[in-house]
Amino acid sequence: MLVLTAFTLTAVDYRSSGDSSAFDAVRRGSDTLFGPAQRAVGGAVNGIGDALDGITRVGRDGDKDDKLQAEIDRLRTQLLETDGLRRQLAEQQSLLQMKDTGGYTLTAARVISVGSSLGFEWTATIDLGTRDGITEGATVVNGKGLVGRVKRVGPYTSVVVLLVDSEVTVGVRLIRSGQLGLVTGQGQTGLTYQLIGERARAEIGDAMYTSGSTFKAGIPVGRVTSTSNNPNSPTLTGTLEPFVDVTALDLVAVVLDGPRRTPRSAVIPTPLPSPSPRPSPSPSPSPR
Amino acid sequence: MTTRRFLLAAAAVLTALLLQDTALTQLPLPGAAPDLLLVLVVAYALVEGPLSGMTTGFVAGLLADSLADHALGRLALAYAVVGYATGFIEDDTDRSTLLPFVAVAAGAVGAVLLFAGVGMLLGDPRVTLHAVGRSLASSVPYSVVLTPFVVPVLGALVRRIEPDPIRR
Numbered sequence: 351m352l353v354l355t356a357f358t359l360t361a362v363d364y365r366s367s368g369d370s371s372a373f374d375a376v377r378r379g380s381d382t383l384f385g386p387a388q389r390a391v392g393g394a395v396n397g398i399g400d401a402l403d404g405i406t407r408v409g410r411d412g413d414k415d416d417k418l419q420a421e422i423d424r425l426r427t428q429l430l431e432t433d434g435l436r437r438q439l440a441e442q443q444s445l446l447q448m449k450d451t452g453g454y455t456l457t458a459a460r461v462i463s464v465g466s467s468l469g470f471e472w473t474a475t476i477d478l479g480t481r482d483g484i485t486e487g488a489t490v491v492n493g494k495g496l497v498g499r500v501k502r503v504g505p506y507t508s509v510v511v512l513l514v515d516s517e518v519t520v521g522v523r524l525i526r527s528g529q530l531g532l533v534t535g536q537g538q539t540g541l542t543y544q545l546i547g548e549r550a551r552a553e554i555g556d557a558m559y560t561s562g563s564t565f566k567a568g569i570p571v572g573r574v575t576s577t578s579n580n581p582n583s584p585t586l587t588g589t590l591e592p593f594v595d596v597t598a599l600d601l602v603a604v605v606l607d608g609p610r611r612t613p614r615s616a617v618i619p620t621p622l623p624s625p626s627p628r629p630s631p632s633p634s635p636s637p638r
Numbered sequence: 639m640t641t642r643r644f645l646l647a648a649a650a651v652l653t654a655l656l657l658q659d660t661a662l663t664q665l666p667l668p669g670a671a672p673d674l675l676l677v678l679v680v681a682y683a684l685v686e687g688p689l690s691g692m693t694t695g696f697v698a699g700l701l702a703d704s705l706a707d708h709a710l711g712r713l714a715l716a717y718a719v720v721g722y723a724t725g726f727i728e729d730d731t732d733r734s735t736l737l738p739f740v741a742v743a744a745g746a747v748g749a750v751l752l753f754a755g756v757g758m759l760l761g762d763p764r765v766t767l768h769a770v771g772r773s774l775a776s777s778v779p780y781s782v783v784l785t786p787f788v789v790p791v792l793g794a795l796v797r798r799i800e801p802d803p804i805r806r
Contacts, residue, residue: 355696359711360756380704384656391660463659467706467713468750469670469773470757470764475659475705501707509707516764517707537769597666
């Protein structure tokens with residue numbers, strides 16, 4: 351019975367995807383119900399992670415130097431908190447930098463949960479929804495680069511399909527040479543790229559940014575880690591390491607409005623202040 | 639079957655659902671994240687039998703489906719079948735310490751294959767041979783690691799409410 355029901359549900363939902371599905375109401379219901387709970391638990395889990403180290407130490411106090419030990423533990427906990435705050439501050443600053451140099455209008459959001467559905471899909475839930483003006487299809491970034499695209503918007507939360515999801519294809523441009531290509535997610539292992547044109551060339555370490563089709567233009571995507579030289583193939587393929595680490599997403603931002611035109615060298619000052627410790631995707635003049 | 643047992647099942651499923659995406663998927667582990675819901679479904683099936691396992695699986699899967707980004711019912715189908723099948727593993731669970739691990743591992747394999755199979759029928763671009771292999775290689779060991787934390791705890795909770803659970 352239940353198996354049949356599940357099959358029917360899947361079939362009906364699949365057929366009606368695209369148009370407004372009858373199950374949209376169900377999803378919206380879940381988003382409304384679970385959204386606030388996820389927000390609460392997500393926030394608590396982050397806090398617990400930061401404080402856990404301190405607590406375990408407090409529990410292991412000896413009997414002699416109780417006071418001193420307690421003092422050390424307190425200070426250590428404070429230090430951890432400071433480290434956490436420092437990291438958050440750095441994330442905020444790099445976001446601000448991107449906003450200023452790229453001319454984007456950003457709304458900051460926090461990632462409250464990451465879904466993987468047995469490892470086949472990679473989505474993140476953020477704590478912004480229709481009430482905050484989020485729309486479907488909006489580009490999501492963090493200070494390091496492209497995070498993904500908003501797929502579904504609930505009242506309090508939205509679901510973002512992450513860059514590494516195999517459903518996502520990003521139109522990219524090689525920063526150094528300006529060549530166009532496509533980047534496809536490969537699950538958590540990373541990304542692959544295809545550069546169009548027989549004379550396409552890429553070197554390890556080359557950075558790519560979005561060329562601006564389904565995603566806003568000019569956002570750093572990743573760095574080339576390998577190229578395959580198949581002389582018979584009309585395209586150049588290889589793997590790309592994303593600038594964004596999807597397992598450590600915290601502060602992100604939804605791009606509400608991009609710059610009027612694709613950012614060029616005139617818009618992004620050269621050299622771009624490094625947004626990450628990785629080799630900075632310094633833009634070269636776009637090809638004329 | 640009592641109201642209290644129903645409440646316990648509901649609480650367990652909701653807790654697992656919330657912990658799954660807010661905590662477990664954010665662990666920096668390679669491959670798929672550990673699947674707490676799956677382990678919970680198998681744990682229910684082992685304690686209460688195929689019908690309870692199937693119902694728990696269906697409900698848990700459907701809730702997870704509604705929060706995820708694929709056609710509704712895919713996880714519901716996978717978990718329901720896994721719950722039903724592992725429910726037939728006999729009550730030797732109390733004697734053999736190895737059995738829950740085997741059941742969970744088999745359940746994980748079954749769930750991944752069912753989820754991927756339906757995805758393949760629907761032409762889901764996310765389901766490739768490579769992705770299935772990677773999912774199996776990570777979700778089976780992770781689920782087995784979760785087993786000792788979930789199965790005995792759930793068994794104890796169920797027995798506390800009902801000392802001699804009727805297997806259905």
